Amino acid sequence: MAEDLLLHLIEPARWRAALDEGAVRPPSLASVGFVHLSTPDQVHLPARALYPGRRDLLLLVIDPARLTDPVRFEEGVPADPDGRRFPHLYGSLPTHAVVAVLPYRPPVPPVLPAPDDVLGRTLAFYASLPVRRAVGTGDVPGGVAVLDPDFPHSRDNNRLVLTEPVDAGTVEATAADVGGNAGWPNLTAALLWPGAGDVAAELGARGWEVEELLLMARGAGSLPGGERAEVAPQHQVHDLWDRSWRSDLPGTATDLDRVVTQLIGREQLNDRVVAVRDVVVREAGRVVAAGQVRIDGATAAVESVMTDPTARGRGHGDAVLARCLDLATAADCDLVVLEAAADDWPREWYARRGFGTVGRTWSVSRPG
Known part of the structure; x- marks a missing residue:
């Protein structure tokens, strides 16, 4: 209370x-x-x-x-x-x-x-971080608009962060107004209030791209295998990020160069507001798996766990996640959270490792 x-x-x-x-x-x-x-x-x-x-x-x-x-x-x-x-x-x-x-x-x-409000604390983390790292913010119906003109192709850094209920028309009009003035290439909003699925569905019917995200959480504590992973300077993960994001994103080579450069460049902003540790596994000195833990008081968030396709099936993801949990435990965190796409396999992988679904949010976007 x-x-x-x-x-x-x-x-x-x-x-x-x-x-x-x-x-x-x-x-x-x-x-x-x-x-x-x-x-x-x-x-x-x-x-x-x-x-x-x-x-x-x-x-x-x-x-x-x-x-x-x-x-x-x-x-x-x-x-x-x-x-x-x-x-x-x-x-x-x-x-x-x-x-x-x-x-x-x-x-x-x-x-x-x-x-003890796991969902409330999880929502607070994901609503707070984009506001705190933003270059510019502005009040909008239902929440805050965050802006970073240095990274216009990063939707995480240029979007509406909405924590109070608003209707689909308000989301659409607000995104068009803010995004049009800011020159966003994509109009994006995070719908972070419980029960926002109906608004997301209506926006989907209007032509918006809709992604449902599961908020997952578990207590801190150990999993086996963390000793195989190490904390590394973030620049050592850039090559893996570059390869991974290029394989996932559409566009021409020129477009990908611009977008991926911005996605990598934005990552250093997080460590300015929360304590970020990048965790890697190497093979023959080369980073082939990585993940990140972001510590903010008693709450830690796991982000960007990935393995190079050539190195999958060797337990590297488990080692990265285990080391992230070790770091959260060492920082005396009692809650570890993450976001997982509702329609993709990693949600099941995390569930087998003790993460339970505590809530859902939606990300909506369309070209600006």
Whole structure:
């Protein structure tokens, strides 16, 4: 329940640094001995006082049960004129106590998932990441438009991220308006609210391409074989990505050069906002399988597990996934999530490895 949660406002760069350090240690910890927290009905007060007018902050959603240092409700600094008392954490804030990280965009009220709300936390991750890494954002009916003119062919970086119900006509009109002004080659929207399938189906009837995605999740913990995979610098995975994406995408050689270059180039943006680890398996020194884990507090997401066709059938995908789970466990994550196409075989592969379906979302697109 929201009343059982605590919140902390933080600048994105400080949160990214905390992910590497394992804890949030703001200046207040040294100056007054505690970390300023808020309850859900108080957070607007420090936001107005300390960050007036800003909409680029992050809201850390904290499970108090995961804190080991004491939390005391005391007068604010300065004291609140209405006599409100605020939670003060007398110690650093461990990143594994943060069950969700949300863009703070007042006056839009944030949706705060409970620590045991697996679907809510999963949706929060996939709605949050594109907003946080975007070069530009804008409020639209039902959510946010994210834009990155440096990577126009990346639909993940240029789309509508819709978390509240809207009808098909609104999606179509909004995408045409935003995408037309931004010069998107493809109009794209992620429909992330529960029950969005009817809207996706209507858009499909209007000529949009529709992809149903399963949201899958499991607890952290080990699978066998992770020792066969290693963490590698991301540039060492580029050749495998290039080969894989070229084989999957349509278009002429010139088109593919442009699109694949942008898809590879966009990947470095993720590590600016969450902690990214690229995991590989090599044969004779050559990367033949890879995957990625993205860690954001107590939640980790597995992404882009792939094996070169010439190296399949040797358990490399299992080794990559196992190492990703090991990294999530080492970061004290309790939830590991992923997206899988509803009509493709990997969903069954993940299910056999402990991932269960917790929800569905839809991605819709058509040429701009």
